[in-house]
Amino acid sequence: MQIIISPAKQMQVDTDACACNVPQFLERTKLLLEAMRQMSLSELQKLWACNDALAQQNYERIQNMRLERNLTPAVLAYVGLQYTHMGPRVLERDAWEYVCKHLRILSGFYGLLRAADGVVPYRLEMQARLAAAGSKNLYQFWGRSLYDALTAEDKVLLNLASKEYSKAVEPYLTDDVRFVTCIFGCAKPDGGYKVKATEAKMARGSMVRWCAEHNAQSPEDVQGFDVYGYRYRPELSSDNEFVFVK
Template identity: 55%
Template sequence: MRIIISPAKQMREDRDTLPPRGLPGFLPETGRLLTALRNLSPAELQKLWKCSDAIAALNVERLRTMDLERGLTPALLSYVGIQYQTMAARVFETAQYEFLQEHLRILSGFYGLLRPFDGVTPYRLEMGARLAVDGCRDLYAFWGEKLARALAGESGWVLDLASKEYSRAVLPHLPPSLRVVSCVFGELRPDGKVVEKGTLCKMARGEMVRWLAETGTAHPDGLPAFQGLGYRYDPDRSTGARMVFLKTAQSSAV
């Protein structure tokens, strides 16, 4: 099993909790992206990043001093966001870290594909950014089939817990023989439609990663047992490739 999740925009440095175990697998590609970003003016970077003046200034300075091989933080501990806060990886035990190192992969516009303990440095580059590199019009074209090939070579099936922006960089390129299971975390509307809400969905993805690590679940047949944050598996709305988890009426009212 390989679980794919999205990164977070906000990042931190943490050189004390746990050390990195290695460098990202696509570091040469990351180096080319770094060169392309450094060739842009601050105004062009802010337009690419679609951010405030303060965030742009912070990340321009990060680009200026960035070192891809020194002073790094394990990827799992570097990202700050709702999904990662809910996952609460800093309080995992050794067995849970080992499970995630084996099974979890973080998709990244800058690094491509990360294992949890690959060393990273704070950056800002979303997968959907329109950055032209090496004759490619954007990052989807730049990464092409590389990330999918890496995933397909590692596992017999993929659990997609990533946002569409990031899963789009992988899923279209996977071989048809590789099973992919996606999860929907939603609420049932009166008209019978299932609606996903952004914040709750991110929380549920983080909670499922935590649950997988705690239970050691690594087969699709085990996924329906997930009941985190008041979600329950709905067999009537699920298929083998799309598992639907609905918030119960009691948990939705809280």
């Protein structure tokens, strides 16, 4: 089973954490970097949809970016609620090895990352309309390559990614691949539930940690997830959509 998650916009550098692997699609990443280097500051700011300060910071990053130097393991590089609640820095050895084996991060810039793949800070969301290598956007640029890479390793995918990122995989699903999406909601008086974005991000990170600590090997194993009061609700779930409500 492979677990797929989204990246985070904010990143940090920690070159002393551990040895890094080479990202699988690094040569493709270089094409995206070159495409962005051909753009002006104002064009990049529009692409990134950010304020002046962030645009300037990331513009300078692009001009000086070296994809093989000063690397941080991907799962330690991203900063956000999901990663905070995953707590990769404080995982026990067995749990860390589980994350390195089973976790995959979908990225607009790097395509697909393992936990220990070496990355540098960047800004490029999957939904960004970056034209590169004859493609009009990143979904077209990556095509089915991310799906093919995932399913070459395992035919069972546990989806903890946001829609923006899972859309890079879902259109290519075939009948021989099991794709299970986990949904985290808060209970409503009528017996239903409501998904709150902030709490869902926290739950996704906690689910990764729970899987690592419990050595989850199949989607059915994750039905025991009970962090923060969440409980699996079979009556709201299906074979390919697991609903957890608190």
